[in-house]
Amino acid sequence: MVRAVARFGDDDGDEDRQLRTDALPAMRSARVRVRLMVLSGPDAGHSYPLAPGRYRVGADPGSDVVIADRAVSRSHLLLDVREDSIQAVDVGSRNGSFCEGMRFTTLEVRAGAVLTLGTTELKLVPEGEKAHALPLSNRERFGNLVGQSRRMREVFTLLERVAQGESDVLIQGETGTGKELCAEGLHLHGARSKGPFVIVDLAGVAPQLLESELFGHVKGAFTGAQADRAGAFERAHGGTLFLDEVGELPLEVQPRLLRALERRQVKRVGANDYRSVNVRVVAATHQDLEGAVKANRFRGDLFHRLAVLRATLPPLRERPEDIPLLIDTVLERMGKPPSALSDQTRALLAQYPWPGNVRELRNVVDRVVSLGESALPDMPDAPRPRPAPSPDVNNPEDTLSLALELPFKEAKERLIEGFERDYLRTLLERCGGNVSKASREAGIDRVYLRKLLRKHGLVSGPD
Numbered sequence: 001m002v003r004a005v006a007r008f009g010d011d012d013g014d015e016d017r018q019l020r021t022d023a024l025p026a027m028r029s030a031r032v033r034v035r036l037m038v039l040s041g042p043d044a045g046h047s048y049p050l051a052p053g054r055y056r057v058g059a060d061p062g063s064d065v066v067i068a069d070r071a072v073s074r075s076h077l078l079l080d081v082r083e084d085s086i087q088a089v090d091v092g093s094r095n096g097s098f099c100e101g102m103r104f105t106t107l108e109v110r111a112g113a114v115l116t117l118g119t120t121e122l123k124l125v126p127e128g129e130k131a132h133a134l135p136l137s138n139r140e141r142f143g144n145l146v147g148q149s150r151r152m153r154e155v156f157t158l159l160e161r162v163a164q165g166e167s168d169v170l171i172q173g174e175t176g177t178g179k180e181l182c183a184e185g186l187h188l189h190g191a192r193s194k195g196p197f198v199i200v201d202l203a204g205v206a207p208q209l210l211e212s213e214l215f216g217h218v219k220g221a222f223t224g225a226q227a228d229r230a231g232a233f234e235r236a237h238g239g240t241l242f243l244d245e246v247g248e249l250p251l252e253v254q255p256r257l258l259r260a261l262e263r264r265q266v267k268r269v270g271a272n273d274y275r276s277v278n279v280r281v282v283a284a285t286h287q288d289l290e291g292a293v294k295a296n297r298f299r300g301d302l303f304h305r306l307a308v309l310r311a312t313l314p315p316l317r318e319r320p321e322d323i324p325l326l327i328d329t330v331l332e333r334m335g336k337p338p339s340a341l342s343d344q345t346r347a348l349l350a351q352y353p354w355p356g357n358v359r360e361l362r363n364v365v366d367r368v369v370s371l372g373e374s375a376l377p378d379m380p381d382a383p384r385p386r387p388a389p390s391p392d393v394n395n396p397e398d399t400l401s402l403a404l405e406l407p408f409k410e411a412k413e414r415l416i417e418g419f420e421r422d423y424l425r426t427l428l429e430r431c432g433g434n435v436s437k438a439s440r441e442a443g444i445d446r447v448y449l450r451k452l453l454r455k456h457g458l459v460s461g462p463d
């Protein structure tokens with residue numbers, strides 16, 4: 001029998017595995033439409049192009065996709081790749097096959113789904129889509145950033161690689177997702193870890209002082225400049241400069257930052273000469289910077305210069321698996337044992353959508369630990385469905401039967417929407433309608449809180 005080997009090019013650096021094509025139906029010569037990426041386990045990083053056809057996945061060396069994972073059966077899974085769908089069938093494996101936490105025997109797999117076999121995670125990526133093709137890091141912490149979800153382990157893989165380089169980095173993510181910790185982690189894991197780590201919160205500096213803060217000034221350059229002062233770039237020499245809220249930088253200062261990034265030279269305000277600096281810049285924003293570029297609020301050339309490398313931190317609501325570890329981490333940082341929070345409280349906390357992300361979670365844990373669990377009534381008891389239906393939503397059975405009438409995704413969204421609205425209404429009432437106070441109390445960014453309040457019709461008017 002002739003054994004043909006198919007090899008498909010891939011320029012993302014992942015190892016493309018040779019796929020045995022003996023005994024394959026003729027269909028396999030068709031155009032490749034999907035790629036099987038091995039995200040974790042002993043074969044992490046391998047990738048298999050799958051044309052329509054049937055593929056045996058297992059530890060048996062004769063399988064089409066060989067997985068050398070001791071928890072994977074010799075004959076574990078059959079993948080039936082068709083023109084318009086993919087079916088996965090567990091062929092009597094010892095440890096089972098799972099998709100997003102659910103065990104299955106036969107499953108219509110959607111593109112992008114992750115299948116778990118033993119300790120191995122497999123992702124089916126549509127052809128041409130290289131997103132999320134990163135193997136998963138084994139770590140649960142990067143610097144002080146912790147996480148065990150797949151999303152965070154993807155981020156850790158990226159950060160491990162990025163930390164080794166010298167290029168500037170842009171970190172994006174909603175408020176409270178850990179952008180500052182991420183920048184600190186890049187510094188600690190990189191070659192500059194012995195140098196300084198300097199933070200400038202660009203949203204917190206008065207616009208007229210921004211240039212001086214970044215580039216320094218000479219004595220007498222402006223009223224109050226009583227002595228020469230080095231700016232953040234000079235102070236970060238040999239280390240890392242973290243520019244937080246870079247989206248807030250006024251347009252008139254942006255060309256000077258661009259120049260500093262391109263030439264690695266800065267001029268103190270009031271000085272004539274430039275000084276060279278050796279700095280790695282890590283910038284962060286919770287804004288949609290591409291949108292700001294389109295709206296002419298942020299220079300496109302500066303954006304491209306900053307975003308040489310980009311990392312995006314996922315919001316906490318998209319990785320609830322991280323909540324238990326984050327709670328333990330917060331407690332540990334407070335010097336409290338895990339038992340400081342009851343299982344019941346933890347279960348409640350695990351249900352929240354956390355619009356203020358990890359910062360909000362930290363604040364809530366702090367409040368509950370300091371004030372006792374009686375502080376929890378400030379938070380809703382349970383998510384409720386929307387719109388208010390006739391059954392008693394306080395009765396878990398009614399809530400569940402309502403939810404069961406809907407597809408899972410829709411039911412979950414409606415429960416979360418209902419919770420969000422009730423939480424915000426109560427919060428606003430408690431703060432006498434003062435949005436700034438409400439934002440502080442809940443640990444939610446004020447602009448984001450306004451957006452949420454407007455979404456639920458609880459305030460009106462512009463931003």
Ligand SMILES: Nc1ncnc2c1ncn2[C@@H]1O[C@H](COP(=O)(O)OP(=O)(O)OP(=O)(O)O)[C@@H](O)[C@H]1O
Nearest residue numbers: 144145146174175176177178179180181286358359
């Ligand atoms: N993954 C994480 N692991 C541990 N702690 C975290 C994590 N993410 C955030 N935190 C904690 O949450 C708080 C907010 O984090 P951080 O300041 O890094 O967020 P941020 O994204 O920079 O927020 P902002 O956009 O508002 O500046 C900090 O107390 C930080 O220690």
